Amino acid sequence: MNNQETQAEIVRKSLKRRYRKERRFRAYGIVAIAIALAALVVLFTDIISKGHTAFIKTTITMEVNIDGEMMYLDDATDPRQMKNADFVEPLIQSLMREIPGATESDRSALRDLINPYASNQLRDALKENPDLLGTTQAMTFLSHTDVDVYVKHAGDDQYSIKLSEQQREWVDQLLERGVIETSFNDVFFSRGDSRDPSRAGILGAIVGSLLTMAVTLVLSFPIGVAAAIYLEEFAPQNKLTDFIEVNINNLAAVPSIIFGLLGLAVFINLFGMPRSVPLVGGLVLTLMTLPTIIISSRAAIKSVPPSIREAAEGMGASKMQVVLHHVLPLALPGMLTGSIIGMAQALGETAPLLLIGMVAFIVDVPDGFLDSATVLPVQVFLWAGSPELAFIERASAAIMVLLTFLISMNALAIWMRKRLERRW
Incomplete structure (x- = not known):
């Protein structure tokens, strides 16, 4: 009896220790979340307090x-x-x-x-x-x-x-x-950059960002989706395929400035393309965004149940028909959300664009993909480095506009995922 009571006491003490550890773990999680939220509140308060007067x-x-x-x-x-x-x-x-x-x-x-x-x-x-x-x-x-x-x-x-x-x-x-x-x-909102803070605007940077993002989207989405489909559905499982997959995963973790150096060496020095134009900026951001789109697209393709493929093949569909008519439409929502997140990441990049000359002082609003332009993150960089506090004020306001774009793109990705995803 004493042995049983002793054993029961040991179990109770063990349970108490485990419950205390669980409570501490939850407390640590709550504290971490509170610190993160407090940091965000401080950040947004500082930006808004400095930038709201620029409007x-x-x-x-x-x-x-x-x-x-x-x-x-x-x-x-x-x-x-x-x-x-x-x-x-x-x-x-x-x-x-x-x-x-x-x-x-x-x-x-x-x-x-x-x-x-x-x-x-x-x-x-x-x-x-x-x-x-x-x-x-x-x-x-x-x-x-x-x-x-x-x-x-x-x-x-x-x-x-x-x-x-x-x-x-x-x-x-x-x-x-x-x-x-x-x-x-x-x-x-209606003018480009200026030496005079009261006349400085972000229209040129917004148009430059949109043109650059258009080039990035047109190139990165189809190439990324095609690469994901090939690697997931058609590529043979051999050392070459494994080597390609490992390098795609590694490229997703490469610092963005490396892609800027690559763009400078290849597109500008080798091919002689002009500096500070949306076309070159879009090409550089395409290289940076492709790994993210390929990885997210492959994950979306993997999420399609094998029964879909088996049913289509049982009806006599070819491999290409199975992929294009059944797998791709079901995986497309996941591909789109991954692409939007990748584009949002590219929109906020500064380092690779600095290396290809998009740090230039641009007054005129660009009319095309080959006109000199800048982008919102670079515009923030230029204004934040100015000694005049009136430019710091406008840099904070430009950050607010940039955050609005980024939050909107991420919200769109979440909405599309909730709206279009299918649970199996």
Whole structure:
């Protein structure tokens, strides 16, 4: 009896120890998840707090007297006169009318309130409609970057205010009178990069990313699916096939910068293709994405039950008909989700594109696959390395846009998997 009681006590103690270990293990898991979520919260809070103001622009609206005598311009249709005309003077005179007490000695300080490209905007408006010469028009211009920073970050010690005390007083007056206003920054989504932060946008980077991703998708998906079908359904089991499979798995773990070096050596140095174009970027990302697509496509093909193949072959279908008419349609949802995840990974890559020249300063929005372009991750890299905090603000906003694309692509992959997958 004592022996039985002793044995039972031993079992109870053993169970208690096991349950304590299980509770500790669950606690460790909960703590790990909490740390990961806290890190994500800190990351997103930092990005959003720095970048949300980039979606706001500061503008100055005023009555501009487009006086030809003031601009030394008689004929707005004469290209030579338009080239030599003074489009800055009407802006300064308009600001002097808006700010009581401003004098001719304040011209330089007044000029620094408005965007340096405002004179180009006036010139373009006059080119488009020469009849504006000699009239007074209400026009809206972007403010200077220093004014934009002051309006959005006054009192924030993180941002250095470069305006003088007098300029701050002028800005405060114009804010009270509604001459200076803030609104949604459509410039951020409608323009390419610029040396001036207030005019810098991500449209060029978005278009460059879309063109690059289009090349990647058109090349990587069919090649990856065809390779997966061959390796899984047709390739003989020999040393060569085993060697290919091992290397595909190894390529999936190769650092992305290696693919950039390969693209630089092959596509640019060997074949002489141009730098910083979506076509070359897409080719490099295709090399990087192919292993992921091949591996996920093979897994999707393996998930199709053997009974499907056996039933089709029993009905007299050939091997090709079995694969194309039965296996491929059933494996396609898994292939698509794997491809979307691979494309999302490629969208966020920077290192391989830096090596093929897509780090160049690109102002114009690309029109085709052979036009110079950049992509969103590289644009973030360029802005994040700028000493101006106004560019850091736009880098954070671009990160928010990039994360939106990545989350949307992953959500699409999850939705397609839930929607199209079949359970056997």
